[in-house]
């Protein structure tokens with residue numbers, strides 16, 4: 001069908017996490033009702049000077065990112081104007097997901113109400129994973145989600161509540177015409193070891209909620225046979241079709 005949505009996968013470079021280089025993904029969904037960005041990878045400031053933006057967090061994560069890997073630069077190279085992005089869906093507001101904020105003037109920023117509340121209340125970046133400068137901005141137009149949301153009401157972009165990793169974490173279930181269902185777990189499951197139950201999910205908010213969210217996602221993946229895209233899994237990432245290629 002002409003006008004059916006497409007999905008493109010990008011990364012804004014990698015982070016050194018416990019000796020492993022993990023991708024920092026973001027996603028573009030081109031939909032008849034507008035371009036939707038899912039997360040934005042690392043903020044631009046991090047490509048310039050990680051310590052200036054992240055403070056002591058930059059000692060925990062080694063950033064490998066150039067300015068050209070920032071989400072706005074990558075979209076521009078594909079001919080996607082920043083004005084054309086109507087929505088930025090934030091799976092959550094941790095430091096390596098906020099790169100889009102402040103770069104897409106026409107975008108409504110979709111986030112779970114509890115996520116924004118938790119981020120605004122956070123004191124310490126190290127324990128919370130939030131850096132206030134990313135989201136505490138007057139120029140952002142928020143759309144707060146409570147419960148689940150079918151973004152355009154056509155079943156192509158469903159936002160799922162998967163709290164635990166963070167207070168209001170969301171994963172996405174997409175429905176593409178050729179590919180079928182695609183499950184973007186985001187950080188509800190970082191990697192295969194977590195997905196397969198060999199490691200606990202990384203729970204900065206609630207270990208119990210993270211465990212339940214992961215269970216829900218596993219059931220969903222099994223039921224729908226969705227293409228699985230985990231939050232930061234290097235081996236899977238190398239196998240997935242990345243931009244400029246796309247999934248239709």
Ligand SMILES: [Zn+2]
Nearest residue numbers: 094129165187
């Ligand atoms: Zn996170």
